[in-house]
Amino acid sequence: MGENGDDPDEVATAREEVIEAMATTAEMYGTKRSLGRLYGILYFADGPLSLDGLAERSDYAKSTVSSAMSTLERYYLVKRRSLPDEGKRAFFEAERDWWEVTRRWLETEGRREVMTMNRALDTAQRRLESSDSPEAAHDLARVSQLQEYYDQIEQFVDLLSGLSSEEMMALAETMDSAGSER
Amino acid sequence: MGENGDDPDEVATAREEVIEAMATTAEMYGTKRSLGRLYGILYFADGPLSLDGLAERSDYAKSTVSSAMSTLERYYLVKRRSLPDEGKRAFFEAERDWWEVTRRWLETEGRREVMTMNRALDTAQRRLESSDSPEAAHDLARVSQLQEYYDQIEQFVDLLSGLSSEEMMALAETMDSAGSER
DNA sequence: CAGAATATTCGGCAAATGCCGAATTTGGAG
DNA sequence: CTCCAAATTCGGCATTTGCCGAATATTCTG
Missing domain, CATH: 1.10.10.10 (Winged helix-like DNA-binding domain superfamily/Winged helix DNA-binding domain)
Known part of the structure; x- marks a missing residue:
């Protein structure tokens, strides 16, 4: 050597x-x-x-x-x-702790993205509900599906942004074993 | 109305x-x-x-x-x-199932990004191990920390890309309750 | 407060990007 | 195989981006 x-x-x-x-x-x-x-x-x-x-x-x-x-x-x-x-x-x-970077990013930018989309979805929903055109129902369903997705994302964000990087790493382990026991 | x-x-x-x-x-x-x-x-x-x-x-x-x-x-x-x-x-x-989009993205692009970085880290590691300059040890520690992080990311990717979108949604629920029981 | 040292902002230029419409290629029907 | 319709590729133009260096703003020091 x-x-x-x-x-x-x-x-x-x-x-x-x-x-x-x-x-x-x-x-x-x-x-x-x-x-x-x-x-x-x-x-x-x-x-x-x-x-x-x-x-x-x-x-x-x-x-x-x-x-x-x-x-x-x-x-x-x-x-x-x-x-x-x-x-x-x-x-x-x-900052060398990338989990911490991730956490902070979720907490701010991530949450902001979710909110942006949620706001658009909500006003669209209201608009569609106050309309009785035949297409309205169709579009409402589509909007609902997006809302559902974003609700789930929000849960992810809420959970992850509340964890320390140690806890995130621990979670990675948990998920790994959960994956192998299928 | x-x-x-x-x-x-x-x-x-x-x-x-x-x-x-x-x-x-x-x-x-x-x-x-x-x-x-x-x-x-x-x-x-x-x-x-x-x-x-x-x-x-x-x-x-x-x-x-x-x-x-x-x-x-x-x-x-x-x-x-x-x-x-x-x-x-x-x-x-x-494609309206965004979990499926996510899954497929992880499976290909995500994994590719991890591999790109892993390759760079591995060759850097080898290079540093075959050097006895005083800085080498210092840099090796830094490289190791990155490798650790990317190993964890890889686990995430492996797990998530193996789940159906239904399973992902279920996981979101699981994680949500895990979050509240702290 | 004056002056020096540092940080940030700004104008401008070269390169990259996004988009269009024409030219080319591809694929199917007779 | 030939045409025709459809898709893709390509060249070019307008806009944006990334970066630099000068000009400006800020903050410490004496």
């Missing part, structure tokens, strides 16, 4: 592989690759990084990094901190 | 509200609004629609509808069918 032959920087390329995978994942989620890369850099950093630090390590402009940090913060993927004796300079740290 | 006062077309506007909500949802998922709208049109249709039918009702060009149907199919949101005595003409129908 160990330093065998020419080794440009195995550690750096290993990081790069994972970071690139994160960028790709970001892309799959429909967001910018830069968010994935910047998160990845923070994920491997051994301490909080400043905007300049991030800009330097990522080759993105500082302004790009700044706005990236804002959105990563919005999704609970990074935390902004200030360090003692560092004045106004802001530092950023990756 | 019923036809009260001026009623331009309550049913149409009710549909439009829900369809727009679907377009918005599509946007939130990072995809094109047109996919949401076209799915919505199919969702309320009382029977399969052809490309021309969809183009007409949506005001999108036929070519746009065609490619939209391809991607909606890829995500299991619409099914392509041919109708008797309609020759080559293709018809499209919305």
Whole structure:
């Protein structure tokens, strides 16, 4: 084991592989690759990084990094901190507990999506109920089916967003055994 | 109840509200609004629609509808069918069971995402293990944490993608009661 | 308060996206 | 095999996006 032959920087390329995978994942989620890369850099950093630090390590402009940090913060993927004796300079740290990220996301964005759809469904329902055209009944049934689905989703969201990440992991175990006993 | 006062077309506007909500949802998922709208049109249709039918009702060009149907199919949101005595003409129908959509999505795209990341993590792990630089150990720990998370996700995916939509709904109930007994 | 250091906002440009309509391909009927 | 109708692909245009760097705003320090 160990330093065998020419080794440009195995550690750096290993990081790069994972970071690139994160960028790709970001892309799959429909967001910018830069968010994935910047998160990845923070994920491997051994301490909080400043905007300049991030800009330097990522080759993105500082302004790009700044706005990236804002959105990563919005999704609970990074935390902004200030360090003692560092004045106004802001530092950023990756949230490495992805269950916690998930939980917080459900609690806010997830719930918001559900509410958006529920509102549309409810007003549509009222509108249809106050109409006696023949198509109304047909559409009402369709709307009801959506409401049913969203009620179930809401239950999921309610439950999951109330669990700690430890409890989520435990739940994963539970579900796993439940799956095998079929 | 019923036809009260001026009623331009309550049913149409009710549909439009829900369809727009679907377009918005599509946007939130990072995809094109047109996919949401076209799915919505199919969702309320009382029977399969052809490309021309969809183009007409949506005001999108036929070519746009065609490619939209391809991607909606890829995500299991619409099914392509041919109708008797309609020759080559293709018809499209919305999949209204969203649990089934979810299941199929997990089974393919979801699993693919996990695999992509797992591959990157594994090669990174190997690379780091064959290096004795001081940072290697640090990075290995970080990689391990990701592997742990993705293993758990994989369990989730395995379980859920093996359930019928009825079983998923039942599971939602189970989890709901589990949540309240804390 | 003045000045310096940091963060954010904004205008603009290059690249990517979404959509259209024409051109091409595919598939079925005679 | 030939036509014809239908579907898909492709080139191009308008819009949007992602990013940069300059300009502006903010906040700490003396």
